[in-house]
Amino acid sequence: MSTPLAEILDGQRDAELRRGARALLKRPLLLAHGGYADELRLVRRHATELREWFERNTGWGLQVDAESARLRKTPGRLDDASHPARETNRAQAPFTRRRYVLLCLALAALERGENQTALGRLADHIVQEASDPRLVAAGIEFTLERRDERLDLAAVVRLLLELGVLRRVAGDEQAYISGAGDALYDVERRVLAGLLATRRGPSTLAVASLDALTAESGLDTDELRFRAIRHHLTRRLLDDPVLYYDELSDTELAYLTKQRPFILARISELTGLVAEVRAEGIAMVDPSDDLTDVRMPEQGTHGHVTLLLAEHLAGARRPVLDADLRSRVRALAAEHAGFWSKSAKAPGAEAELVEQALVKLAALGLVDRTPEGAVARPALARYAVGATVVTEAAPRKVHQQ
Structure with a gap:
């Protein structure tokens, strides 16, 4: 039919x-x-x-x-620093505090500037803005005379190019970094105006904090309060790899317990994400595996190290020290010498390998970082490997005719 x-x-x-x-x-x-x-x-x-x-x-x-x-979009959690802005090159290094400040200063300069700007001119405006006494008092200083400062500005500009705020007309950032030239950009004002995702403008607040910028106001009825909880929970389920129940308030947990089937059904119907509900929390799993900025497992040495450390941490009953993890990686490097990259087997490489692995595991909600190391979260149990059990097949009975 x-x-x-x-x-x-x-x-x-x-x-x-x-x-x-x-x-x-x-x-x-x-x-x-x-x-x-x-x-x-x-x-x-x-x-x-x-x-x-x-x-x-x-x-x-x-x-x-x-x-x-x-x-x-506004995040469900304002204290989660595990998904930073990153460089657009292969290294994808996370933005530092200085780069975030540079980004804000660049956006402010572009907002007040013309429809076309040169990188050198943008740098001059940023230097001028950075001389604000409040920034100086906070320890922020930019002269952009040093190469590392110019590298930071170039990373910010490349992010703005990727976002579509700027369009390159001529030149390139590398020429500016080396001092051999400049670059020219068109400013896409419509895109620039839409970047800020807040409920209130910073200029309307005496002190512009993230909480104040994104807070919902007028929650003076049960209906509005429940709506705010629904918004918060749905944001967490869409954005966070795992929503743990112990991270919720009693009111939020009670609401989720009653409304969970409806919330999960609405998310799944629109996005195709599949809910995995466990005793400790909920993960919205993506069968297509393309709605995440952090993937696991991944190919290559770093992906293998991360997977092996996940297995090691999943089997631990208490926090594991960084020193113990580095020792574990040194042993793994000898065990997998034929498969790992040459740089990963070099003396001292284990510190960077451990750090990169823990950054990824924390971003996926699989571990919590501690000052001395890391502790496994419940979702990491999926990477635990149990002991192999070999069972003998029962003898087959032969029936005589």
Whole structure:
């Protein structure tokens, strides 16, 4: 029997809606001239439904026009530093405090500047902004005369290029770093204006903290308070690798206990994520494995080290010291010498290998870092390897005819 046309069209619509929602979750700023142009068309086509879903379930606003779509995401947790901005090159080094400050100063300079700017001119504006007495008192100082400062500025500019705030017209950042030239950019003001995702503008606050910028106001009825809890829980389930029950308040846990089937069903229907519910918490698993910025397991030496340390930590009943983990990696390097990269087997390499592994495991909600080492979280148990048990097959009975 052939499928009725209405069912085919409904299936196509649902697939487009899901693809658009997943694109927004993966990259909350979609541009017509970027690599997500097809997804932007789907978001524009289903903008009303997507806007209503995100507003009702997460409190995130969705702004869509002919050139872009901006999902104004705010994180479920403001104290989670495990997913930093990163360089756009292969190293993908996390942004330092100085680079974050440079990013804010660059955005402020671009907002007040013209529609086109040179990197050198942008640097001059940043140096001027950095002379503010409040920044100086906080220990922030930029002269951009040193090479490492210019490298930081170049990393910030490359992030703005990736986000679509800037478009390179001529030159490149490397010429500026070496002092041999400059670079020229167009400023995409529409994209720039949509970057800030807050409920209140910083200029409206006496002290602009993250809590104040993102806080929901007017929660003076049970309905509004429950809505705020629903928003918080859905954000956590969409953003965090694992939502642990012990991280929730009593009120949040009680609400989740009653509303869990409905919350999980709505998320799964829109995104295709599959809920894995355990005694300690909930993980929304992605069968397609493309809605995360941190993957495990991964190929290569670093991926292998991370997987082996995860197994080691999962079998530990108490916190494991960094020194013990480094010793473990040294032993593993000898055991897997034929497979690991040459640099990973060099003396002293174990410190960097352990650090990179723990950063990834913490970002995935699998371990908690301590001043001396790390402690396993319940979700890490999936990487534990039990003892191998060999059972003998029962003797086969032979029936005589």
